[in-house]
């Protein structure tokens with residue numbers, strides 16, 4: 220043990236795997252840092268947690284997560300700063316959203332201070348794993364699963380909360396071709412779409428696979444009721460520049476409240492870019508493509524940051540967009556947001572939390 224805090228202990232590995240990693244060729248989500256955080260919930264309370272060497276769990280086959288899917292997660296990043304230090308980007312937002320997801324899935328919340336301390340301790344211990352290259356960061360994956368060994372549909376009485384991290388490069392290489400989906404549904408009113416609940420992603424795989432068979436990379440989800448309004452782009456929030464205005468569908472119980480979306484909107488307003496938070500229909504999207512008023516379309520999320528769309532498919536018709544290299548707004552937003560996260564542009568919104 221190297222350290223103890225009021226709520227967890229830190230056990231450091233004796234054999235780092237750092238020398239096995241090729242940092243300039245990182246596949247997203249395949250490489251895991253030396254340590255993880257682990258804490259168990261039983262008899263109505265969280266037990267003492269620990270940071271320990273990254274490794275497998277042993278679980279009963281009857282663990283409820285395997286059968287009834289009580290599982291939630293988060294995704295956030297720590298960045299190598301231009302001065303060499305390491306900062307997490309707006310982790311408080313992810314902590315709050317994790318607890319919101321927990322409540323929706325009948326799971327216990329994590330005390331916010333403990334969550335923040337665990338993140339900071341883990342990232343600090345593995346700070347040599349935080350890459351410094353362009354498009355690189357340390358991806359942080361907190362998650363919680365139901366571990367009660369019980370066959371019967373009800374909320375579990377035991378849970379495991381864990382955090383591990385991955386040094387990552389770019390998520391998608393290049394812009395994405397997207398298809399507007401008007402039969403399958405990601406999230407329904409009254410459902411779990413606002414939560415990062417594992418089942419949401421399982422249900423999206425089949426429609427996404429169909430879109431890939433048609434030559435697209437991702438889906439643009441529409442509302443479940445009429446399939447008339449744009450909701451999200453894959454696992455990113457969707458944004459469009461029409462007539463110089465940045466349009467972003469408003470968040471709801473079917474549109475996840477993204478930290479990147481929130482940050483891009485704040486930066487855009489700060490830069491004087493006109494912003495409209497409102498419903499954006501498939502008809503309006505198609506019209507703006509037909510009359511060339513739509514100049515930029517992109518998804519925003521932690522993994523990819525800002526991902527330009529190179530083509531949009533609507534009811535079998537494919538609309539190519541101008542080359543993103545010639546866009547005006549996206550490169551500006553990306554430069555600004557990236558600069559803030561990496562400490563090369565003034566962090567005027569106090570978003571970076573040093574570890």
Ligand SMILES: *Cc1c(COP(=O)(O)O)cnc(C)c1O
Pocket residue numbers: 294415451453454455456475476477478479480519520521522
């Ligand atoms: C995680 C996620 C996003 C993006 O949220 P960020 O906080 O920006 O990473 C958007 N939509 C869905 C469905 C997501 O799961």
